[in-house]
Amino acid sequence: MLYSEKVMDHFQNPRNVGKMEDADGIGEVGNAVCGDIMKMYIKVKDGIITDVKFNTFGCGSAIATSSMATEMIKGKPIEEALQLSNKAVAEALDGLPPVKMHCSVLAEEAVRAAVKDYYDKHGIAYDPAQFCAGDCAHCHDHGEKE
Amino acid sequence: MRIYADNAATTPMSETAVRVMEDALEHLYGNPSSLHSAGQEARARLEEARAQIASCLGAAAPNEIYFTSGGSEADNTALRSAALAGAKKGKKHIISTAFEHHAILHTLDALAKEGFEVELLPVSPDGFVTAAQVEAAIREDTALVSVMYANNEIGTVQPIREIGQVCRSHGVLFHTDAVQAVGHIPVDVQADCVDMLSLSAHKFHGPKGVGVLYVRRGVTLTPFIRGGAQERGKRAGTENVPAILSMAAALREAVDRLPEHMAYVSALRDKLNDGLLRAVPHTAQNGTALRDPAHRLPGTVSLCFEGVEGESLLLRADLAGIEVSSGSACTSGSLEPSHVLLAIGRPAEIAHGSMRLTLSDTNTEAEVDYMLEKIPAIVAGLRDMSPVWEDLMSGKKPHLI
Ligand SMILES: Cc1ncc(COP(=O)(O)O)c(C=O)c1O
Numbered sequence: 001m002l003y004s005e006k007v008m009d010h011f012q013n014p015r016n017v018g019k020m021e022d023a024d025g026i027g028e029v030g031n032a033v034c035g036d037i038m039k040m041y042i043k044v045k046d047g048i049i050t051d052v053k054f055n056t057f058g059c060g061s062a063i064a065t066s067s068m069a070t071e072m073i074k075g076k077p078i079e080e081a082l083q084l085s086n087k088a089v090a091e092a093l094d095g096l097p098p099v100k101m102h103c104s105v106l107a108e109e110a111v112r113a114a115v116k117d118y119y120d121k122h123g124i125a126y127d128p129a130q131f132c133a134g135d136c137a138h139c140h141d142h143g144e145k146e
Numbered sequence: 147m148r149i150y151a152d153n154a155a156t157t158p159m160s161e162t163a164v165r166v167m168e169d170a171l172e173h174l175y176g177n178p179s180s181l182h183s184a185g186q187e188a189r190a191r192l193e194e195a196r197a198q199i200a201s202c203l204g205a206a207a208p209n210e211i212y213f214t215s216g217g218s219e220a221d222n223t224a225l226r227s228a229a230l231a232g233a234k235k236g237k238k239h240i241i242s243t244a245f246e247h248h249a250i251l252h253t254l255d256a257l258a259k260e261g262f263e264v265e266l267l268p269v270s271p272d273g274f275v276t277a278a279q280v281e282a283a284i285r286e287d288t289a290l291v292s293v294m295y296a297n298n299e300i301g302t303v304q305p306i307r308e309i310g311q312v313c314r315s316h317g318v319l320f321h322t323d324a325v326q327a328v329g330h331i332p333v334d335v336q337a338d339c340v341d342m343l344s345l346s347a348h349k350f351h352g353p354k355g356v357g358v359l360y361v362r363r364g365v366t367l368t369p370f371i372r373g374g375a376q377e378r379g380k381r382a383g384t385e386n387v388p389a390i391l392s393m394a395a396a397l398r399e400a401v402d403r404l405p406e407h408m409a410y411v412s413a414l415r416d417k418l419n420d421g422l423l424r425a426v427p428h429t430a431q432n433g434t435a436l437r438d439p440a441h442r443l444p445g446t447v448s449l450c451f452e453g454v455e456g457e458s459l460l461l462r463a464d465l466a467g468i469e470v471s472s473g474s475a476c477t478s479g480s481l482e483p484s485h486v487l488l489a490i491g492r493p494a495e496i497a498h499g500s501m502r503l504t505l506s507d508t509n510t511e512a513e514v515d516y517m518l519e520k521i522p523a524i525v526a527g528l529r530d531m532s533p534v535w536e537d538l539m540s541g542k543k544p545h546l547i
Binding site: 008011019032033034037038039055056057058059060063 | 453454455456457458461465474483493494495498531532533534535536
């Protein structure tokens with residue numbers, strides 16, 4: 001098998017899949033032309049991500065990384081969610097094939113985009129450098145990001 | 147239930163092919179180049195296989211058949227040999243098509259870097275190139291035309307005989323990659339005016355790693371592997387006797403049963419194709435709607451499902467016991483989805499949602515029924531969690547198919 005058992009588990013039984021009507025922040029990253037889009041919804045209370053949902057159009061690892069990312073940030077303070085790295089997501093899934101590492105990058109970006117949307121909507125000041133410079137929608141290289 | 151519906155990728159070996167191969171592995175150990183009895187027995191069987199394959203293809207003589215390691219080697223060799231022969235006469239223009247197999251396209255890329263001028267004909271939305279397109283592209287300095295017999299992703303069968311006649315009338319060498327055609331539809335190298343043809347045994351229930359390059363008598367073939375005098379000095383190396391005999395047996399069987407298998411397989415294909423189109427909204431069929439074997443391979447179903455991605459489709463199908471393939475970027479291991487789907491004009495976001503189901507005579511109607519039951523639910527499940535589908539359903543983005 002191309003994928004680890006963990007990846008297949010999250011692909012087969014994705015956690016936190018769905019939409020959220022009353023989300024505090026929504027992040028959408030990726031591009032259908034490139035073959036993957038992730039949309040992440042967060043609910044925030046007192047600086048804590050109390051709930052998270054996702055919808056993903058993409059390959060097996062795109063679905064698995066979004067699922068794993070939602071598990072890793074649920075119940076965590078926002079500052080901690082912003083620390084989530086693509087490598088941590090990949091490691092939590094017992095690794096991804098090198099050509100699929102871009103999926104974990106997308107998952108990291110989806111989390112950040114949801115947080116940024118939350119900050120924007122709630123008038124919370126932040127350092128823009130923390131977030132994607134605006135090229136999130138471009139096709140990622142299917143190579144490993146270090 | 148496990149269903150193998152990826153016969154364009156490879157086929158399971160037939161009982162006959164396995165039996166012949168096992169028998170040769172066990173008993174026919176001689177080297178066909180040896181002069182003793184064991185060697186001469188292997189030589190006799192090898193030449194029998196060559197004659198059998200020649201007759202299955204309608205070739206004029208057995209020595210027009212060169213054994214290779216498969217379709218890729220045959221393709222590489224045909225193009226390189228023709229390019230070399232052309233260059234000697236100052237002809238460096240090569241015509242092919244945009245939707246060839248990579249064994250052709252990547253060889254042409256290499257030849258382009260070496261100074262050849264490669265012209266890839268565009269493909270119509272229903273998956274064809276025409277003889278008129280070929281004729282219009284032929285120039286004084288055209289060294290070769292190479293057009294695939296049948297496309298491996300969408301199953302369209304090209305007007306090879308008309309193209310062959312055009313090439314013959316202009317005195318231009320004509321090669322066809324018939325890897326997906328041989329053993330599935332009638333192929334006759336003489337009637338089709340073909341100068342060179344590639345085939346691969348594992349596509350018609352033979353073993354992997356063995357194939358043929360047919361080269362019409364009178365066409366120069368440059369030696370491609372140097373060494374001993376095997377294959378009339380063109381391709382050195384002790385022959386893979388068991389695989390070659392097994393290939394010949396598989397081809398004989400496939401050709402003998404052709405009419406019966408074509409009718410059986412195309413009936414299954416139509417049921418699967420039409421059933422999926424009916425059951426899954428916003429689905430498009432890739433390639434022609436024609437169903438006759440002159441236009442479409444009996445076993446190929448190629449569809450694009452809007453709003454889902456092909457790799458997750460194929461993995462979910464596999465979890466349900468259905469083995470198929472896809473032309474999405476994620477399955478091709480590159481940034482781009484299938485060049486074939488792009489060549490017939492599918493936008494990238496639609497091409498990512500492709501599924502190819504290829505049937506053979508080993509599939510059954512019960513299997514088709516099972517696929518018709520499972521696949522629509524798999525697509526629906528993925529659409530349920532797709533933000534692309536959400537935008538289509540809410541009217542934020544227009545449906546493309
Ligand atoms: C049209 C076509 N040409 C060439 C090949 C390569 O054949 P082989 O795998 O025997 O090298 C294939 C098979 O994948 C094919 O479908």
